[in-house]
Amino acid sequence: MKLELTLNGRPCVTEAPGHWTVLDLLRDGLNLMGTKYGCGEGVCGTCTVLADGRPIRACLVLAAHVRGRALVTVEGLERDGRLDPLQTSFAERGAAQCGFCTPGMLLAAKALLAQNPAPTVDDVREALAGNLCRCTGYTKIVDAVLAAAPGAR
Amino acid sequence: MPAYRVIGTSPARADAWEKVRGRPIYAGDLAVAGMLHGRIVRSPYASARIARLDTRAARALPGVIAVLTAADVPRNELRMELPGRMAEATAGAVLATQPALAADRVRFQGEPVVAIAAETPEIAAGAADLVEVEYEELPGVYDPLAALDPSAPRVHDGGNVLRRWHLRTGDVARGFSEAAVVVEHTYRTPFVDHVYLETETGLGWIDAEGVLVLRVSTQVLEHYRDVAEILQLPHGRVRLEGTYLGGGFGGKEDVTVECLLGLLVWKTRRPVQLVFSREESFIGHGKRHPYVMRYRTGATRDGTLTAVEAELVSDSGAYAALSPWVLLYSLVTATGPYRVPHVKVDATTVYTNNPVASAYRCFGSIQTCLAYEGQMDALAATLAMDSLALREKNFLRKGDALATGQVLETEPRLSETMRRAWAGLGEPRSPRRPTRIGRAVAASFTPYGRMCWTRDSASAWVGMELDGTAVVRCAAPDVGGGQTSSLCAITAEVLGLDVAQVVAVGRDSHFTPRAGTTTATRQLLMSGNAVLNAAREVRHHLLAAAAALLEAAPGDVELADGHAFVRGAPGRALTMASVVKGAIAEGRPVQALEKYDAPSAPTIDPLTGQGKAFNDYTFGTHAIEVEVDEETGRTRVSRFVACFDAGRVINRASAEGQLEGGAVQGLGYALMEEIALENGVSKNPHLVDYRIPTSLDVPPIETLLLESGDGLGPFGAKGLGEPAMTPSIAAVANAVSSAVGARVTQLPITAERVRAALGSPA
Ligand code: FES
Ligand code: FES
Numbered sequence: 001m002k003l004e005l006t007l008n009g010r011p012c013v014t015e016a017p018g019h020w021t022v023l024d025l026l027r028d029g030l031n032l033m034g035t036k037y038g039c040g041e042g043v044c045g046t047c048t049v050l051a052d053g054r055p056i057r058a059c060l061v062l063a064a065h066v067r068g069r070a071l072v073t074v075e076g077l078e079r080d081g082r083l084d085p086l087q088t089s090f091a092e093r094g095a096a097q098c099g100f101c102t103p104g105m106l107l108a109a110k111a112l113l114a115q116n117p118a119p120t121v122d123d124v125r126e127a128l129a130g131n132l133c134r135c136t137g138y139t140k141i142v143d144a145v146l147a148a149a150p151g152a153r
Numbered sequence: 154m155p156a157y158r159v160i161g162t163s164p165a166r167a168d169a170w171e172k173v174r175g176r177p178i179y180a181g182d183l184a185v186a187g188m189l190h191g192r193i194v195r196s197p198y199a200s201a202r203i204a205r206l207d208t209r210a211a212r213a214l215p216g217v218i219a220v221l222t223a224a225d226v227p228r229n230e231l232r233m234e235l236p237g238r239m240a241e242a243t244a245g246a247v248l249a250t251q252p253a254l255a256a257d258r259v260r261f262q263g264e265p266v267v268a269i270a271a272e273t274p275e276i277a278a279g280a281a282d283l284v285e286v287e288y289e290e291l292p293g294v295y296d297p298l299a300a301l302d303p304s305a306p307r308v309h310d311g312g313n314v315l316r317r318w319h320l321r322t323g324d325v326a327r328g329f330s331e332a333a334v335v336v337e338h339t340y341r342t343p344f345v346d347h348v349y350l351e352t353e354t355g356l357g358w359i360d361a362e363g364v365l366v367l368r369v370s371t372q373v374l375e376h377y378r379d380v381a382e383i384l385q386l387p388h389g390r391v392r393l394e395g396t397y398l399g400g401g402f403g404g405k406e407d408v409t410v411e412c413l414l415g416l417l418v419w420k421t422r423r424p425v426q427l428v429f430s431r432e433e434s435f436i437g438h439g440k441r442h443p444y445v446m447r448y449r450t451g452a453t454r455d456g457t458l459t460a461v462e463a464e465l466v467s468d469s470g471a472y473a474a475l476s477p478w479v480l481l482y483s484l485v486t487a488t489g490p491y492r493v494p495h496v497k498v499d500a501t502t503v504y505t506n507n508p509v510a511s512a513y514r515c516f517g518s519i520q521t522c523l524a525y526e527g528q529m530d531a532l533a534a535t536l537a538m539d540s541l542a543l544r545e546k547n548f549l550r551k552g553d554a555l556a557t558g559q560v561l562e563t564e565p566r567l568s569e570t571m572r573r574a575w576a577g578l579g580e581p582r583s584p585r586r587p588t589r590i591g592r593a594v595a596a597s598f599t600p601y602g603r604m605c606w607t608r609d610s611a612s613a614w615v616g617m618e619l620d621g622t623a624v625v626r627c628a629a630p631d632v633g634g635g636q637t638s639s640l641c642a643i644t645a646e647v648l649g650l651d652v653a654q655v656v657a658v659g660r661d662s663h664f665t666p667r668a669g670t671t672t673a674t675r676q677l678l679m680s681g682n683a684v685l686n687a688a689r690e691v692r693h694h695l696l697a698a699a700a701a702l703l704e705a706a707p708g709d710v711e712l713a714d715g716h717a718f719v720r721g722a723p724g725r726a727l728t729m730a731s732v733v734k735g736a737i738a739e740g741r742p743v744q745a746l747e748k749y750d751a752p753s754a755p756t757i758d759p760l761t762g763q764g765k766a767f768n769d770y771t772f773g774t775h776a777i778e779v780e781v782d783e784e785t786g787r788t789r790v791s792r793f794v795a796c797f798d799a800g801r802v803i804n805r806a807s808a809e810g811q812l813e814g815g816a817v818q819g820l821g822y823a824l825m826e827e828i829a830l831e832n833g834v835s836k837n838p839h840l841v842d843y844r845i846p847t848s849l850d851v852p853p854i855e856t857l858l859l860e861s862g863d864g865l866g867p868f869g870a871k872g873l874g875e876p877a878m879t880p881s882i883a884a885v886a887n888a889v890s891s892a893v894g895a896r897v898t899q900l901p902i903t904a905e906r907v908r909a910a911l912g913s914p915a
Binding site: 078083091092093099101138 | 179348817
């Protein structure tokens with residue numbers, strides 16, 4: 001089937017078999033490997049991407065459902081060679097260890113900050129609860145998100 | 154403490170800048186033209202005979218290229234051979250090796266039976282459904298204690314006892330006769346899973362020289378040898394290319410996809426990708442060993458320990474894997490970081506038809522910590538003594554001997570880690586019903602580096618480029634802990650460069666100097682020292698070249714900030730590029746290949762445990778506060794402080810990250826994780842029902858790092874990866890026990906178990 005959508009700010013016209021998920025589309029169809037498979041069951045959050053600004057689980061949503069929508073993946077966070085403040089904050093604060101959860105975490109955090117530019121610790125922990133990380137224990141991830149919040153004091 | 158420029162700071166890791174862009178090419182992120190997709194058919198039964206196996210329909214499916222069975226495996230036996238002087242250490246063990254593909258008998262649920270390669274993942278899955286296997290269920294044994302019964306079904310012909318180790322010092326009967334109080338408890342831990350977010354993954358192809366190349370997410374590049382053995386190829390004909398790992402924690406220490414993938418590539422002569430699904434990962438790779446640990450501990454009225462008697466039984470599951478060595482770690486750590494004059498420990502690891510158990514962060518030294526630290530709190534309660542004071546009275550000090558007779562040559566600083574962790578909990582709060590608050594500590598010691606008789610060694614190459622930057626080549630897999638960036642930091646420190654001026658390229662079994670496994674908390678010690686030696690050799694040449702150019706003595710030259718200058722006269726500085734060019738013009742080498750050999754020692758005595766099992770240990774304490782709801786039994790960890798002697802911190806954020814991650818992995822183990830088995834069959838092989846901690850389940854982790862400079866690693870560093878987790882489960886169990894007023898001895902500490910403990914008399 002033919003699909004038209006906005007991908008990382010650019011129009012994208014592509015083909016995808018009907019049974020493909022957004023994760024299949026990104027990885028196998030569009031060669032965007034930043035979005036990861038961690039469970040395929042909608043639990044781990046490593047496949048998190050943004051659809052119209054909202055985090056979705058790319059492994060659960062069929063590609064057909066993002067027709068006409070604006071998709072943002074980790075590859076789209078960097079704009080004109082400038083990293084998103086979240087990316088800088090994650091790198092500088094040691095919030096990425098193995099890095100496998102990092103793309104999904106960044107996008108979940110991105111959605112949070114867009115809605116709530118001055119989140120509390122609890123807001124951050126709540127917003128990231130659907131994204132598992134087995135390496136960091138979350139401490140540095142939460143700190144990195146707070147430090148990147150535009151409304152942070 | 155000497156002044157360092159790079160060591161101990163927190164420069165952002167080079168890999169982190171790539172990771173936040175989603176750019177690292179993990180094992181599953183590379184596709185090759187003509188690539189096939191692998192699929193494994195696994196046994197649904199824990200103990201069965203394969204009565205009939207028919208692959209004809211699967212083979213006939215269009216797009217299926219290979220359907221392989223045991224008959225296709227040239228040597229169908231996976232040996233877990235460790236290098237070094239292992240013969241004495243394995244004497245007497247019944248080492249049952251696992252086949253790559255089961256032939257006529259399956260011994261655990263998830264055992265691979267058929268390997269398929271097809272043009273698409275969908276076709277491979279379709280072929281898997283068409284494979285006809287008729288199983289005849291056989292009696293199995295699913296409990297390690299039951300497996301010890303001589304009448305129990307035999308998992309292997311040699312019997313169910315895989316390995317026993319014993320520890321004897323003093324006279325335990327005398328020790329108990331000298332005790333005024335004796336506490337006795339039995340501790341139990343479950344099977345748990347590593348749950349790295351990246352499942353087991355690899356890609357393989359045959360290169361232009363006819364070499365089988367496997368690009369795999371593994372902690373052990375040396376598995377190329379296992380693949381070569383399976384295929385009966387000369388070892389040099391199989392090459393393993395390392396990738397950044399999406400987590401390992403010991404689960405990618407054993408062979409995972411390597412042999413199956415190698416087999417599929419070799420038989421099809423096509424590139425093949427093999428990715429385990431999450432469910433496969435749950436049922437298909439080694440787990441942490443469940444333990445049953447019966448402990449008796451005696452002390453005098455003033456709290457001086459007199460005796461420990463312990464019986465440890467671990468469930469190895471269906472095959473040997475690394476169980477004998479995991480058990481050895483348990484043996485050596487069984488009495489904790491305490492002086493105990495009279496000790497008797499008997500440790501046994503047993504075959505069952507449960508999942509194969511093998512390496513997992515802490516490697517047998519975490520289960521014993523639950524027991525020895527539980528015993529300390531139980532003793533304190535019996536003696537009505539402060540539990541910290543009781544520990545302090547018995548802590549090992551420099552010059553004391555472990556129960557194995559090994560004398561500690563440096564000060565463990567246990568009191569300091571414990572007092573500082575405890576103080577980190579802050580002022581106690583008054584609880585409000587129905588919440589009860591419990592606080593406790595657990596102190597610990599964990600080996601870093603391999604067993605002394607493995608004669609461990611690592612090599613590394615460091616070289617200068619003409620622009621004055623440096624390159625490190627060292628085959629140390631990076632599991633996410635920052636192994637690679639630490640090697641760059643060490644090089645930068647020695648050569649007076651900025652970390653950004655050092656790049657570590659590749660990790661490959663054949664192209665980079667062998668550095669050994671990223672396991673056993675050994676890489677900072679081993680590769681770190683090898684890189685340190687190589688960098689120092691390069692430094693020596695650079696100093697000589699700079700001295701000639703500056704007309705000074707080499708001893709007066711300093712390297713800093715990418716320049717060379719005479720000490721005290723930084724005005725006349727040479728750029729590193731000009732020093733390198735000067736060295737080359739004079740015919741001096743600007744590169745070095747060096748190695749580091751860990752001190753070695755003979756095998757410990759298997760009947761008494763006496764000897765030197767490990768070169769050194771990392772000591773540290775967790776202090777924890779929990780809130781227990783007396784009505785629901787729910788436990789919430791409200792504070793968590795970790796304090797360890799790191800020896801020397803290389804990258805501060807990475808070191809803290811190890812402590813934070815280890816702590817939270819421990820909270821999962823303590824409170825929520827368990828592979829639920831019914832006759833060896835997993836009831837929860839999915840993340841929906843095997844829950845690990847989320848950001849909402851855990852508190853922020855506070856970390857405190859001491860730097861004694863006493864470690865054997867570079868600049869006096871010790872290892873932190875595994876030690877970071879060791880005390881966690883004991884600290885939680887002790888904190889919950891103190892909240893409910895009864896000893897909690899079984900993991901996971903579920904609400905149900907807490908309610909039961911609340912109902913039981915204190
Ligand atoms: S891969 Fe989509 S939630 Fe785990
Ligand atoms: S950094 Fe490894 S899973 Fe989060």
